[in-house]
């Protein structure tokens with residue numbers, strides 16, 4: 501239903517309009533590429549890739565931004581606003597916020613050295629959002645391999661897709677509260693890595709909760725296969741990361757990617773297209789939002 505040439509006649513410059521905005525956001529703050537990529541994931545896992553995540557809470561509307569996985573964590577909404585402004589100038593009323601997320605996620609990956617792919621377009625924007633969906637569908641860092649697998653399976657994604665898409669953690673950061681338990685309580689972790697990470701993430705919950713550590717300790721701004729090397733060295737930052745290489749069925753895929761960046765990147769591109777296909781609104785469903793934060 502989605503297609504790569506959806507805006508070819510209605511907004512021929514869509515890609516060249518979006519990319520410079522993403523580029524300048526990343527130039528201003530290197531982490532932003534990671535943050536934008538994650539927004540696309542968190543949108544697609546709740547009612548599909550429909551821009552639901554972008555809607556602000558109001559007195560009479562409850563969105564997804566205050567769900568546990570997003571609160572004090574999801575970021576980059578201003579970049580999406582800036583892209584929308586640029587796109588509305590170029591092609592008013594044509595391009596959905598859901599599609600902007602899909603394009604910006606790909607641009608972010610490319611700018612940081614990852615693969616490019618042909619982004620499928622034609623999604624329309626939701627009129628609703630789901631707080632409970634965000635709380636229930638988005639995997640948590642405390643989950644084991646089985647629970648992670650079932651969250652992806654619920655979205656029509658395989659365990660293989662999950663291992664591939666988790667490679668997104670080759671860029672970006674996490675807060676202490678997301679990895680505290682792993683670095684203090686788990687045993688499948690390199691002890692010197694645990695120790696050095698503990699220095700900026702106090703044991704006591706409530707202190708230093710928002711302190712950041714890179715998901716990939718060596719190349720947090722480069723989209724490479726180093727995330728998988730870390731897992732093999734027991735240097736996954738999140739409990740959920742290390743679950744992918746913990747004497748289980750996914751070990752072999754991690755091993756393959758750790759030495760084969762070409763295959764990782766090509767699989768990642770394909771898996772992103774698959775994730776982007778999760779129940780889009782099309783045709784006369786939904787709308788083209790004027791402002792990504794509010795329903796028209």
Ligand code: HEM
Pocket residue numbers: 531533534535536537538541572573574575639640641642648662665666668669671672673674675676678715738740
């Ligand atoms: C496999 C299940 C996954 C779990 C449990 C998970 C969990 C997390 C957590 C806890 C954080 C840190 C949040 C914080 O502390 O504020 C994070 C960050 C991130 N996640 Fe995931 N994630 C998963 C899969 C994915 C996927 C599929 C993608 C994209 C394709 C993704 C992209 C990212 C990125 C890029 C960041 C860094 C964001 C930033 O620096 O702003 N994650 N993830």
Ligand SMILES: [Ca+2]
Pocket residue numbers: 542543544545546547548549550551552553
């Ligand atoms: Ca959504």
Ligand SMILES: [Ca+2]
Pocket residue numbers: 670671716718719720721722723724725726727
């Ligand atoms: Ca990296």
